[in-house]
Amino acid sequence: MSSAATLAWFARHELRIAWRDWLGMMTSGRRSRRIGVIAGLVIVAIVMHLLAYAVIGRSGDPLVAPAPTTLIVISASIVLGWALVLSQAIEQATKVFYARGDLDLIMSSPYPVTTVMSLRMSAVALTMIVLAFVMVLPFVDVLALTGGTRWLATYGVTIAAALSATAMALLTTIALFRIFGPRRTRLAAQVVSAIVGAGFIIALQVGAILSYGTMSRFAVLMSDHAASYAPRPDSILWWPARAVLGDSIALATLLAFSLVLLGIAMAVCAPLFGDSILSVAGGSVATRVTGSAAPFRARSPQQALRRKELTLLRRDPWLVSQTLMQLLYLVPPALMMWRSFGAGGGTALLLVPVIVMAAGQLAGGIAWLSISGEDAPDLIATSPLVASAVMRAKIEVVLIAIGVVLTPLLVPMAVAAPAAALIAAAGAAVAAIAATAIQYWFRAQARRSQFRRRHTSSRIATFAEAFSSIGWAAASALVLMSPLVAGITATMVLLVLALTYAISPRRA
Amino acid sequence: MMLHVPTSPAETTDLALSLRGLTKRFDRPVVDRLDLSIMRGEFYALLGPNGAGKTTTLRMVAGLLKPDGGAISVLGVDALRDPVAAKQVIAWVSDEPMLYDKLTPMEYLEFVGGLWGVEAAASEQTARELLVSLGLEAHLNERCEGFSRGMRQKVTLAGALVHDPKLIILDEPLTGLDAVSARHVKNLLRERVARGRTVIMTTHILEVAERMADRIGVIASGRLIAEGTLDELRQQIGEGNSSLEDLFVALVGGETIAA
Numbered sequence: 001m002s003s004a005a006t007l008a009w010f011a012r013h014e015l016r017i018a019w020r021d022w023l024g025m026m027t028s029g030r031r032s033r034r035i036g037v038i039a040g041l042v043i044v045a046i047v048m049h050l051l052a053y054a055v056i057g058r059s060g061d062p063l064v065a066p067a068p069t070t071l072i073v074i075s076a077s078i079v080l081g082w083a084l085v086l087s088q089a090i091e092q093a094t095k096v097f098y099a100r101g102d103l104d105l106i107m108s109s110p111y112p113v114t115t116v117m118s119l120r121m122s123a124v125a126l127t128m129i130v131l132a133f134v135m136v137l138p139f140v141d142v143l144a145l146t147g148g149t150r151w152l153a154t155y156g157v158t159i160a161a162a163l164s165a166t167a168m169a170l171l172t173t174i175a176l177f178r179i180f181g182p183r184r185t186r187l188a189a190q191v192v193s194a195i196v197g198a199g200f201i202i203a204l205q206v207g208a209i210l211s212y213g214t215m216s217r218f219a220v221l222m223s224d225h226a227a228s229y230a231p232r233p234d235s236i237l238w239w240p241a242r243a244v245l246g247d248s249i250a251l252a253t254l255l256a257f258s259l260v261l262l263g264i265a266m267a268v269c270a271p272l273f274g275d276s277i278l279s280v281a282g283g284s285v286a287t288r289v290t291g292s293a294a295p296f297r298a299r300s301p302q303q304a305l306r307r308k309e310l311t312l313l314r315r316d317p318w319l320v321s322q323t324l325m326q327l328l329y330l331v332p333p334a335l336m337m338w339r340s341f342g343a344g345g346g347t348a349l350l351l352v353p354v355i356v357m358a359a360g361q362l363a364g365g366i367a368w369l370s371i372s373g374e375d376a377p378d379l380i381a382t383s384p385l386v387a388s389a390v391m392r393a394k395i396e397v398v399l400i401a402i403g404v405v406l407t408p409l410l411v412p413m414a415v416a417a418p419a420a421a422l423i424a425a426a427g428a429a430v431a432a433i434a435a436t437a438i439q440y441w442f443r444a445q446a447r448r449s450q451f452r453r454r455h456t457s458s459r460i461a462t463f464a465e466a467f468s469s470i471g472w473a474a475a476s477a478l479v480l481m482s483p484l485v486a487g488i489t490a491t492m493v494l495l496v497l498a499l500t501y502a503i504s505p506r507r508a
Numbered sequence: 509m510m511l512h513v514p515t516s517p518a519e520t521t522d523l524a525l526s527l528r529g530l531t532k533r534f535d536r537p538v539v540d541r542l543d544l545s546i547m548r549g550e551f552y553a554l555l556g557p558n559g560a561g562k563t564t565t566l567r568m569v570a571g572l573l574k575p576d577g578g579a580i581s582v583l584g585v586d587a588l589r590d591p592v593a594a595k596q597v598i599a600w601v602s603d604e605p606m607l608y609d610k611l612t613p614m615e616y617l618e619f620v621g622g623l624w625g626v627e628a629a630a631s632e633q634t635a636r637e638l639l640v641s642l643g644l645e646a647h648l649n650e651r652c653e654g655f656s657r658g659m660r661q662k663v664t665l666a667g668a669l670v671h672d673p674k675l676i677i678l679d680e681p682l683t684g685l686d687a688v689s690a691r692h693v694k695n696l697l698r699e700r701v702a703r704g705r706t707v708i709m710t711t712h713i714l715e716v717a718e719r720m721a722d723r724i725g726v727i728a729s730g731r732l733i734a735e736g737t738l739d740e741l742r743q744q745i746g747e748g749n750s751s752l753e754d755l756f757v758a759l760v761g762g763e764t765i766a767a
Contacts, residue, residue, distance in 0.1 A: 304622025308608070308615075315610035315651075376606040379667070382570045383623040384596040448609075 010111075014123050040459075045138070052138035057146060068227045074241040076221050080200050082161045085132050087197030089162075089169030092124045094189040096173075096273060113274035121170055121266050121273070128162040128169075150246030156255060157243045163258035167265035174272050190321035198328045205332035301385050302393040309370050309397040318451050322365055323405055326358040330409065349417075349480060353473035355409060355424045359402055360431030360469025365451070366401050367439035370394045373448035395436055402432045419480065427476030434468040434497055441504035464500040468493055523581065524548045524675050524706035530568060530578035532730075538564045540730035541578070546723075548583070548674075551701045552708045553717035556727035557760050562710040563602075565727070566677050569708075570600040583674055596624070599673035603680035605660035609653035613639050613663045616652065617670045624671035631670060638666040642692050657684040665693060669700065676700060678709040682716060694720060718752040728760045 027033035096117070136158050143151035173189060180188045204221070231237045243251035313319055330351070371394050374380060380390055406428055414421035442461035471493035478486035527544040531537065539561045546552045556562045567573040569580055571591045580587040580594075587594035607616060614635055621631030639648055642662040647655070652663060661684050668676065676697070682690045697707050698720065711717055717724055718738060726734040726741075734741060741755050750758075 301623045301625055304619055307622070308611070308619045311615065312608055312610050375608050378570075378572060378600060378602055378606055379620065379623075381572050382595055382598060382600040383620075384592045384625070385623065386592060 010116075010119055011122070014119055018123060018127075048138040049141060052142045053146075056139060056142060068230045068233070069222050071233075071238050071241045072221050072226055072230055074244050075238065076204070078157065078161060078240045078244065081132065081135060081158075082165050083196055083200040084135070085128050085162055085165040086168055086172075087193045088131055089124060089128050089166045090172055090189050090193040090196065092127055093121075093166075093169045093173040094186055096120045096124065114270040117270040117273040118266050121166070121269065124169070125163055125166040125262060128166050129159055132158045132162040132165075151244070153246045153248070153251050154244050156251045157240055160240075160243075160251075160254040160258040163255075163262045167258070167262040170265045170269045170273075174269050178272075187317040187320060190317055191324060194321045194325040194328065198325055202328055202331055206335055209332060209335050301383065302389055305380075305385070305390060305393040306397050306400075309394060310400065312448070313366060313369065313397070313401055316369060316448070319366065319369070323362065326362055326405075330354055330358065349420050349477065351409075351413060352420055352424045352427065353477040355406060356427035356431050356476045357469050357473040359406060359428035360435045360465070360472055362405060363398055363402050363432035364435035364439060364465045364469070367395075367398045367436040369448055369451060370397050371436075371439050372443045372446050373451060374445065375448055377445055391440070395440065398436045399429075399432060402428065423476050423479050427472055427479075431469055431472035434472065434493070435465050437497070438465050438468065438500060438504075441501055460500060460503060464496060467496050471496070522548050524550065524583055525569065525708065526579075526581040527565070527569070528579040528581075530565065530580065531576045532561075532564055532568060532573065533576050537730050539568070539575070542727070542730060542732060544725060544732060544735075546706060546708055548706055549701060549704045550706055551697070551720055551722045552706070553721035553724045554708060554710045554727060555714070555717060555724060555756060556710075560727045560760070561730035562727055563679050564730075566600075566679050566708070566710065570598060570677055571595055572600070597674040599668035599671070599676045601665055601668045601676075601678045601681050603683045605657065605664040605684075607652045607655075607660050607663055610651055612649045612651055613644055613666070614648050616663060617667050620667040621670050626671050634670050634672075635666070638669055638696075639663070641696060642666055643689065658686055658689055661685055662689060662693070665696070669696065672705075674705055676705060676707045678707065680710055680712065682711065682713060690716075714752045714756055724752070726756065726759050734759055 023034075026037045133155070136154060140151055140154045140158075143154070172192065173185070176188045176192065177185045239247075239250040240254060243254050371391070383390075406425075410421050410425050410428075413424065438461050442458045444458075471489060475486045475489040475493065478489060523545055525544070525546040527542055530539055530542040530544075532539040538559075542561070542565060544565075554562050554565070564573065568575045569582070569587065571587065571594065575588070582594040583597055585594045585597075608619075611619065614632075617635035617639065618628070618631050621628070621635065626634070636648065639645065639662075642665070644659065644662060644666070647659065652660060655663070661681070665678075665681060668678075678697075681693060685693060694716070697709075701707055701722075709717075709721075721738075723735065723737055724741060725732055734744060736744065738752060738755075741752075742750055745755050745758050
């Protein structure tokens, strides 16, 4: 077989594995679920298109001479999308290091490591293109329908953005690996990914708050101030926006630049990735000495269990990055509250839904880790503890963890706006309990490392958890403004929870 | 071909484990009305071909699987009626070491001690001694995430022993251990038996069973087909100086091929 044919054969193998992996993730390995998944995807696509129409249905008018504001908004949207893709690409690139799978087999074959790495990197780029397409597809379709086919050029920009984001992600990941070493790269990558993903949108909000006293991101982008600082209309910085608006030269240049960037990144990173993987292989994680050998001095078996869970949560890399992300999203409303401190508690209400939402989402994750993600199930099952005592201790841990994360936010809030703090605390408690209950009803034995796939075990649980968090956040936000509407919202959430319980496995 | 199954009331008072009519079905009977008695202070090896029902039997004893029928008595405690009391005196080690990657061996052992209600200071001391005896002194405060399979297995075994169980159930405990580590483990188990503890172990390494076990039980298709000391098994098969491997093949040869 020629090297080109071998490469094609290898690429086909990679694609087949990736496809089956995705299919398995979507259907949990059950063939009977395929039709349901297809139907679900079609429904989601329709809903997304309707939503896109509602948001930008009137924005697709042909523009003969794009105004600076239009270019600013389009450019900002591109940067936002690019940051999100970059965030995902960093995570994907990190997996190349740590997801062993068939890597040992491939690395031991008489196949050049750099070629294997190049293929894996190409796979990351392809995944990012698909992801970016999924993100923009409804919006581009609506713009093309309402404003003409030239908006289809956005797909080209999307490919360019995905390629350049992948290139940046590869370089970032290899840099992290070199700086932090194999032991901490995964955690560092998750933190960087969280900051990159949320950073741009938060920066826009912070800018809007500091300049205009509003949390609207568009306040900054559409202001005269921004227009006055914008580059000249013929600046190269507008090329991505111009490409979106159908400028074919700008689009071709952008695509060529992105391809070259990815090529350079792959050429630089492939041998370095190969070396790094060889340094990780054999023991994917180096030994880590824990500073103090403080024993689990527990007064009871339940306390031993709680301490174990809390220690594992504290050392969980996913939780660290997720908590950071949730806290990052709290920055703009907190800043808003600080800025208007003393002007009444009205702005504090902005924090309420964000805190409640964060509590629900964090509780769902922590509850999964604590209740389902048990790495030594036999040990717990053979211990002289009744199952209900084990479960009670685990649930207590979830609520303690949420309390630890939220208390530093709620205490200053209570000083500034006691009523809002009370509502936020109550809403957060209810949202956390609801998310924990859902995880309890749908618990399924798994390893903690399978956390990222927890959503595939039950779509119902995933939907219910998301609906519950959003619902309780909305109800909490409405309590002071419209108690009646808040009551209706809360009732709806309770009904969904009751329905979820009714169709859950409900194992005793 | 049954040998020496104690059933008299006088004998049962000294029983560490008694199974009567134990049954478990999945799509077929995996454990089929199994009767088994193991004395206190005995080292018992449970052998059988793949799929014979050894692990299923031991998982039911450890409280990890509910039987479809029969009775389990652990040191006189009805394990089905009072599982918590039975678990208090049992330790279970499977062939697949299950640890918490983010805990150190010391933390893991102290956690296990906590679960069994062992006083913290005593637990810490015992944990240290056990880990040192298994050659893990250099890794006491390293997180388990970077450990080899053998190291993980040793930590799991130390965890099982930290609360000084009276009945130690081991399912292929030597899997993944090097010769030196296996020796450490065997010494540790011998020492426990010498202190009056009971060990029941499955293994495919027949030489280990031959050297260590006081009695050997051979199970096939969920039923006990032979039991006794090595000499008793030899007499039963009628082959004077046969190795355990020869006896095992003679007993379950057809089963093994079928499996």
